[in-house]
Amino acid sequence: MPDLNGHEWWREAVFYQIYPLSYADSNGDGFGDLEGIMSKLDYLSDTLGVDAVWISPFYRSPMRDWGYDVSDHTDVDPVFGDLADAERLIDQAHARGLRVMLDYIPNHTSDLHPWFLDSRSSRDSAHRDWYVWRDPAPGGGPPNNWISVFSGPAWTLDAETGQYYRHTYLTTQPDLNWRNPEVIEAMTEVARFWLERGVDGFRVDAAHQMIKDPRERDNPPAPPDYERPWKEMGEYDDFIHLYDYGHPAVHEIYRGLRKVVDTYPQSPVTVGEVHIFDLPEWATYYGEHLDEMHMPFNFHLMATQWDSLRLRGTIEAVLWHVPAGGWTNWTLGNHDEIRLASRLGMANARLAAMLLLTLRGTPFLYYGDELGMRDVHIPHALKRDPWGEAVAHLNRDGARTPMQWAPGDHAGFTTGTPWLPVSQSHPEDNVDIELDEPGSMLNLYRRLLSFRRGSSALRLGSYLSHPSSTNQVLVFRREADRETVTVALNLSDEAVEVPLRSGKVAISTLDAGRSELVQELLELAPREGVIVTHT
Numbered sequence: 001m002p003d004l005n006g007h008e009w010w011r012e013a014v015f016y017q018i019y020p021l022s023y024a025d026s027n028g029d030g031f032g033d034l035e036g037i038m039s040k041l042d043y044l045s046d047t048l049g050v051d052a053v054w055i056s057p058f059y060r061s062p063m064r065d066w067g068y069d070v071s072d073h074t075d076v077d078p079v080f081g082d083l084a085d086a087e088r089l090i091d092q093a094h095a096r097g098l099r100v101m102l103d104y105i106p107n108h109t110s111d112l113h114p115w116f117l118d119s120r121s122s123r124d125s126a127h128r129d130w131y132v133w134r135d136p137a138p139g140g141g142p143p144n145n146w147i148s149v150f151s152g153p154a155w156t157l158d159a160e161t162g163q164y165y166r167h168t169y170l171t172t173q174p175d176l177n178w179r180n181p182e183v184i185e186a187m188t189e190v191a192r193f194w195l196e197r198g199v200d201g202f203r204v205d206a207a208h209q210m211i212k213d214p215r216e217r218d219n220p221p222a223p224p225d226y227e228r229p230w231k232e233m234g235e236y237d238d239f240i241h242l243y244d245y246g247h248p249a250v251h252e253i254y255r256g257l258r259k260v261v262d263t264y265p266q267s268p269v270t271v272g273e274v275h276i277f278d279l280p281e282w283a284t285y286y287g288e289h290l291d292e293m294h295m296p297f298n299f300h301l302m303a304t305q306w307d308s309l310r311l312r313g314t315i316e317a318v319l320w321h322v323p324a325g326g327w328t329n330w331t332l333g334n335h336d337e338i339r340l341a342s343r344l345g346m347a348n349a350r351l352a353a354m355l356l357l358t359l360r361g362t363p364f365l366y367y368g369d370e371l372g373m374r375d376v377h378i379p380h381a382l383k384r385d386p387w388g389e390a391v392a393h394l395n396r397d398g399a400r401t402p403m404q405w406a407p408g409d410h411a412g413f414t415t416g417t418p419w420l421p422v423s424q425s426h427p428e429d430n431v432d433i434e435l436d437e438p439g440s441m442l443n444l445y446r447r448l449l450s451f452r453r454g455s456s457a458l459r460l461g462s463y464l465s466h467p468s469s470t471n472q473v474l475v476f477r478r479e480a481d482r483e484t485v486t487v488a489l490n491l492s493d494e495a496v497e498v499p500l501r502s503g504k505v506a507i508s509t510l511d512a513g514r515s516e517l518v519q520e521l522l523e524l525a526p527r528e529g530v531i532v533t534h535t
């Protein structure tokens, strides 16, 4: 069983991301809230069986970027409840053995944060240097050619004081100046505030972007054949992000944060949102002496084509690059990406569930993926995401729609009008209905989670390549002291036979009743995945 009291509890945990605006609404205003999450803790700990939740931001915010624009880091936005609710949520989760990780958003604040209001009030204000202010370029215009992730220049002119401020994201998300020790101290206090309330760690937002080239050189334009490691990002893709991305000075900040975090008895974890796809560079976020992030988020699987050989290549390359003594994680969805079932289709989403929960490393699940929730088409008039305003195909609303609890009105999410439309598939794809169907996606996740809980090979064991892998089937073995399991995923549309040591089928992604003994050959139906145990 997982040792969630241990020093490195997060190695054995399965995390589940909650997007709080869309999880459960307790007061009928159409927005999810903390009381709503509290009402679902039994679902999380018992029905589903995850070990930890990552809750996206619920701090005070004008909601230009739906909470990723914080105007008070140590208070709860009224839409979610109040600070006492947050404290109760942490305690109630802990009472069920669930760990709680929060978002920590150091790169920027809201433009309505008192720090920024003071900063922009005059060139000599006490907080002026807490943000990045620059004079216009010699001929006028922004100081350099940097583009914001959400498109448009990364600099906005403040007419009153005649200088530009930098913003990696929206104009309403000014960048903090992490070269100022007062900023470091103030944001460290924010971390302490939540750690003292018992939180079990932080997912660090935009972790690779907080420090940029001190000379602020122009980024070179990207040639037309420039190979992007990640999805298309609109205007942001016009440049190679040499100078505004992944600057090495960021490592010192993480060493500092780690020192603070390590003094807390709950052994908090730090997971950095690091969108870096060069593996050696990505691995530097662990720190030279494993003294930075416990885990940089691993988005490599998400960036890999759904193809047996490519997936195997990514998995093995990631495992190879994790520094000795380090530990990785795996994810296939979050609030910024198209949902798993929409990207890959339902049959592959079932295989993906098995893959995520059997790899060596900590799995991160995204709320609703356990039901097979798909992206919802949002009519123009109901769009909420500012990124979608700038670049239509990057709208993230579709993956942020209300959790589907029940077949009735608004899927049991709210008694009011939901802030984003509920999926039309909710009468079939919801917790209540799926619990009653042995073959549902939810019951597949439950079986996989329960199996993983009881299997030290899956939680902590080694990963071994398997000679039966082909371009159709991905096969690997996991081994701990007295336990060996084989995972075989048929990614093709044909039935295949996989040569295998004898064993017993423990779980199939397609047939909830499958449990036969395997003698040398394992038969897999098209798009079927199977876990085999060996004695």
Ligand code: NOJ
Pocket: 065, 068, 069, 105, 169, 205, 206, 273, 335, 336
């Ligand atoms: C990454 C977050 O995941 C995303 O939702 C947000 O818009 C940006 N960082 C800015 O905070």
